[in-house]
Amino acid sequence: MKRVFLFKDVSDDGRDCCAYIANEPMRFECGHYFGSVNLEGSCYSGSDWKPYCDIKTVLTEAEYRALKKFSKEISKLGYGITVGDERYEKGVQLCKDIQYVYDRLNSEDNEKLFEEIQKEEVEWLMEEYSLDEEDIEAIFNEYALEYRDRSIVGCVFKDTAELGYEEAWELGYIKNGDTIAEKYFDTDRFGEDLLEESHYIQLEDGRVVSLNY
Structure with missing residues (x-):
């Protein structure tokens, strides 16, 4: 699902100061309900709406309230x-009525704002x-989501x-102060193998970045 920047x-x-939502209102999920506006980021889903005075967004306050x-x-x-029943028709109408706000979020103005936010x-x-x-x-080139x-x-x-040591410790493969485990567990090799997974990237200077999905 494509997402657009909200605020x-x-x-x-x-960490979680930016919020995104699905880029269209009409989402009839699993054949029996409409999707609501779910605020999300790379590390969360379903955050609270923030006061308008505390956010930077392309939307006017009236559009945000709507x-x-x-x-x-x-x-x-x-x-x-x-499909076709009274609640379905009401949902379709609600989606049509709010389309102008989604058009605003999918506009060039929001793209420009998002570029400023990215900077x-x-x-x-x-x-x-x-x-x-x-x-x-x-x-950013490695990261696959919006x-x-x-x-x-x-x-x-x-x-x-x-990387290998921290992840091995987190997974319980080794323990702090366990000299036997630290002596025989190859943390460097373990870290190199972890690089094969999609949420790690190694930089030119040898550092490794873990990516949140």
């Missing part, structure tokens, strides 16, 4: 809907993890050995 919470400098209202109304229709996020990532522009380009913000970077390891 950035400028009051929060945390989108929130649409989400509530479409959810109220519930499940077990049959802000790139600056944050570069400062937070000591990355350069080539590193950022490699990360998210383009700080949240896609989970962690930056100094090399494959550190």
